[in-house]
Amino acid sequence: MAVEKKDLDWGNLTFDYQPTDYSYVSNWKDGKWDEGGLTDQHTVTLSECAGLLHYCQEVFEGLKAYTTKDGDIVCFRPDMNAERMYNSAARLEMPSFPKDRFVEAVKEVVKANAAWVPPFGSGATLYVRPLMFATGNVIGVAPADEYQFRILVTPVGPYFKGGLKPIKLCVSKYDRAAPHGTGNIKAGLNYAMSLKPTMEAHRNGFAENLYLDSESRTYVEETGGANVLFVAKDGTLVVPKSHTDSILPSITRRSLVQVAEDLGMKVDQRPVAWAEVAEGEFVECGLCGTAAVISPVGEIHNNELVVTFPDGHEECGPVMKRLRETLVGIQSAELEDKHNWVFKVC
Numbered sequence: 001m002a003v004e005k006k007d008l009d010w011g012n013l014t015f016d017y018q019p020t021d022y023s024y025v026s027n028w029k030d031g032k033w034d035e036g037g038l039t040d041q042h043t044v045t046l047s048e049c050a051g052l053l054h055y056c057q058e059v060f061e062g063l064k065a066y067t068t069k070d071g072d073i074v075c076f077r078p079d080m081n082a083e084r085m086y087n088s089a090a091r092l093e094m095p096s097f098p099k100d101r102f103v104e105a106v107k108e109v110v111k112a113n114a115a116w117v118p119p120f121g122s123g124a125t126l127y128v129r130p131l132m133f134a135t136g137n138v139i140g141v142a143p144a145d146e147y148q149f150r151i152l153v154t155p156v157g158p159y160f161k162g163g164l165k166p167i168k169l170c171v172s173k174y175d176r177a178a179p180h181g182t183g184n185i186k187a188g189l190n191y192a193m194s195l196k197p198t199m200e201a202h203r204n205g206f207a208e209n210l211y212l213d214s215e216s217r218t219y220v221e222e223t224g225g226a227n228v229l230f231v232a233k234d235g236t237l238v239v240p241k242s243h244t245d246s247i248l249p250s251i252t253r254r255s256l257v258q259v260a261e262d263l264g265m266k267v268d269q270r271p272v273a274w275a276e277v278a279e280g281e282f283v284e285c286g287l288c289g290t291a292a293v294i295s296p297v298g299e300i301h302n303n304e305l306v307v308t309f310p311d312g313h314e315e316c317g318p319v320m321k322r323l324r325e326t327l328v329g330i331q332s333a334e335l336e337d338k339h340n341w342v343f344k345v346c
């Protein structure tokens, strides 16, 4: 039975947090996760000595729940978020949350908040944010012995309000991730130190920083919160790969690679030297992530050098547009979901 929706101005939601009816919570204590369940409490009380507050044991995920054209409430590939969070937690010596329980918890909390899931066609989504942090006391540097896993959900507006206008990036003088460090996991610690470079980029008129590999500053890695895609002159989709395992494995990027292959495009996943970009080898560029699917990039600045992408400078280029429309079509059930990516909640 369809629930009565909350009285929200769905078309004008921003990307700001508002509490909904329920969150999900489970605690790790005495070496195991408790049963877990829904809560209407949206605050967390912590010991001043909690490991989270001192040594930053925290990992998170981001996915969205939305309404398809058939009226189903669905999520996109939550099993991939479960797997990635499992790996993120392991890298920080945190107890991984079982993957099947993660998917069930997403389902439970989204279903309980069905009234907050924006209607089809509004462009808005229910953003789902699983997170896990150390609640146990630590004073000497060590992993904590207690943790909390939570999922909060909050309705958010469309990422692009004014259409798909290509954005400008700048090559950052800062590094995002150390070689063989934590760049490949979704942890808050990677974001804390990206805030200063991000604010500097914004003050200089850029939407995002493009980071090079910090070992050699030769290869393109990604931006602060999105993977990068290029289109070569012959139409090949070129996807940067890291020698040092410091690119976050974006679920959107991996899905787009599959979509491109399904569309019969050539896909080349390999290290991409900044020099190739600077020499004008690519005709389109885009950033990919859950929120925007693809944000077209029109220009990348590196000090005085300005690289423009000729097929996607004024508006989103044809290849990025096609990839984006295909993935969005699969997500909204307007196109066939042949890989079973769309997960029905209710």
Ligand SMILES: *Cc1c(COP(=O)(O)O)cnc(C)c1O
Binding pocket: 062, 186, 222, 223, 224, 225, 226, 227, 248, 249, 250, 251, 252, 253, 288, 289, 290, 291
């Ligand atoms: C979350 C994230 C992405 C995008 O991942 P998706 O799974 O596609 O949303 C890309 N880069 C970084 C650094 C991220 O944290």
